[in-house]
Amino acid sequence: MSTSPLMQAAVLHAYGQPLSLEHIARPQAGPGQVLVRIKASGVNPLDLKIAAGQAAHARTVPPAVLGIDLAGVVAAVGADVNGFQVGDEVFGMTGGVGGIQGSLAEYAAVDASLLALKPRNLSMREAAALPLVFITAWEGLVDRARLHAGQRVLVHGGAGGVGHIAVQIAHALGAQVFATGSADQRQAIEAYGAIAIDYRAETVAQYVERLTGGEGFDIIYDTVGGATLDASFAAARLYHGHVVSCLGWGTHALAPLSFRAASYSGVFTLLPLLSGQGRAHHGAILRKAASLIEAGKIKVALDAAHYTLATVNDAHRAAAARTAQGKLVVDIA
Template sequence: MSTMQALVLNRHQGPLELTELNRPEPGPGEVLVRIAASGLNPLDMKIRAGEAAHAKHPLPLVLGIDMAGIVEAVGAGVDAFKPGDAVYGMTGGVGGIQGTLAQYAAVDAALLAHKPANLSMRSAAALPLAFITSYAGIVDRARLQAERTVLVQGGAGGVGHVSVQLARALGASVFATASERDHDYIRSLGATPIDYRAANVEQYVAAHTGGAGFDLVVDTVGGPSLDASFAAVRHFGHVVSALGWGTHALAPLSFREASYSGVFTLYPLLTGQHRAHHGEMLREATRLAEAGALTPRIDARRFALRDTERAYEALADGTARGKIVVDVDAGIDTALAG
C-alpha cells in the first residue's frame, strides 16, 4: 500500500477533509506506525482555529498529537521496536509534523513506548500528552516526595485526572477541585474533592490545610485558577502550570516565598531536543498502568475517522466525560483482544 487516508485541514476553521496521501516511509531513527486510535486534546481545537501560534503548525496540516498503534516498519538505527509491537506516544500534530488523524505516521522512535499490556489502544491513545505534562510538572519540576499535600486544579480534566493518579502513586495526599458531578470520580481515584463553586480559595485552604496551604499546587486550568493556585500554596511551596497565559499578580506567591514552574510539553516536538525523555516518561506511564495505578478516563462515545467532526463537536461543547478518542482503525484493538 503506497497511499493512506488522512484528515487534512486546508484553512483555519475549515472542514477536516478525508484525503488520500502518500504513505510515509520511516527514515533513520523513525518508526512507521499503523495508527489504531488518536486522542483529541483542547490544543487541537486551538490549532484548527489558528489560535495556537506557539504550536507552529503550518497549513495544510494533519491534526492529532496523541496516538496508539502497531509498528509496521522501522528505519535504520532503530532497535528498541520491531514490526508488530504495540506502541503509543505524543508524536506529531505540531511544528509541521504530520498528526495522528491518519492511517499511518512515520515518527521519531525516541517519542514512543510499548503500550501498557492491560490497556486497549483507545485507552493508551488518551494518555501521552496528559501524562507527559503531569510528569514534567510533578516529577521533573516539583520533585514531589511522599506524604506531601497536593492540590490539583481541575482534577477531573484530561491532565488533571492523570495528575491526581500520578501524585497518589508517589505517595502524596491529594486534593482536587472539580464540579460536584465529578466528586465521586475524584474519590474513586483516592483524592479529596473540593467544590470550587461552593468555597473560595481562602475557605478551602482553611478547611483542608488549617490555613497553611498545599505543598504543591498543580494548575491544569489557567487564568483565574492559576491566580487561585498562587493563593493556595504553602510557605516555600511550589506551583506548576502548563497554562501560564494572561496577566497574573505574583505578589501572593512572593508573600509565601513559593516558587513557580511552567511546563511547555511541545518543546521536544518543536525543537527536536530532549525527545528521549518523552519516551522515558511514557515507559513510566506503562509501568504505572500495568501496576493498576494509572487508568485514563475515556468518553464512552465512539468516533471513526470519518466522524471526527462530531468528535470535535463533543470536545468543544463540554459534554465529554473523559478523553475523546477517534478510532482510526478499530480492527487493531479487536484483533489484539482476540
C-alpha cells in the first residue's frame, strides 16, 4: 500500500501554545492551484494574534498551519492554471487564515490567482516579507483613496510594516509624502521619501498648520488605529480629504471628519482569502509591486535575524517583543 508523501510544518494545536514542528501530509495542486515549494515565510503581527486566539476575524481554528506570506518555487501546476510553470519563482499572500494552510511548511497548494512572479532583484526572504504589507498599503492608497500625483499624503506610522511601504508607494506615484513617527525614526522615514513628523513634539493642529497652511492632507493613511485614527479625522483636507485605515476596528466619532466634508474607507486585506472573491486583484497588485521593485522604487525593511521551522517560536517571540529592525522572515528550505 502506498503512502502519501509527507512534509515538515509548524502546527498550532491550541491557542496560546508554542507551534509544534511535525510531519504532515504534503498537499497536491488541485484545479486552479499551484504547488509551491516554500523557501521563506513572512512573519506578520496578525500571526501572533491568531496564535494567541485574539483574531476571530481571521477564522483560524487549531490545528492549523499559520503563515500568511510566502515566497518559493512552483513545484507542480494544477489543471486550468495559466501563467505559471514548474520552476517559476513566486510570491504571494496565500493562506494561514480561514482554514487555508499557511506558509510555515515545506509546501503549500495555493490559488494561482493570488500569486505573482517574484521580483528578479529580491531574495526569497525579501519577497516573503512583502505581500501582506504591500497589498494593504496599495489597497488603501490606490484602490480606496485613488491616489494621484501632486497630492499631499500623510502616513501614520511611517516606519512600520505597512507604513514604510505606503510611504514609498505614495512617493513613487508622485505624491508629496509626510509620515509620523518617533524622533529616532526620522532618518528611516526620510530615507523612504517622506517628510518626518515627530508626533510627540507637535499636536495635530500644529503640524496641519505648519505643513498645509491649515488646509489639511488630501489622503491620510492610518496604520496605527485607536486615537491615531481620531487624529486623522481632524487632519483631513476640507471637502476633498480621504482618511484610510487598516486598523479602524474601534468605536470612533465621525463628527470631526463630517465637519470637514471629508470621507473614510477601511481596508480589510484578508477578505479575498476569506470570501474567495477578489483574489485575482491581489495577484495583480503584486505584479504592480514587482514592477516598482524592479524599477528600484520600493525596498522592504528586513530584520537581519534568521529563523527556521525549528526556531519559528523564537521568531514569534522576537516579533512580540517588537525589537526587530524590519520584517521578520522564517527560512523554510
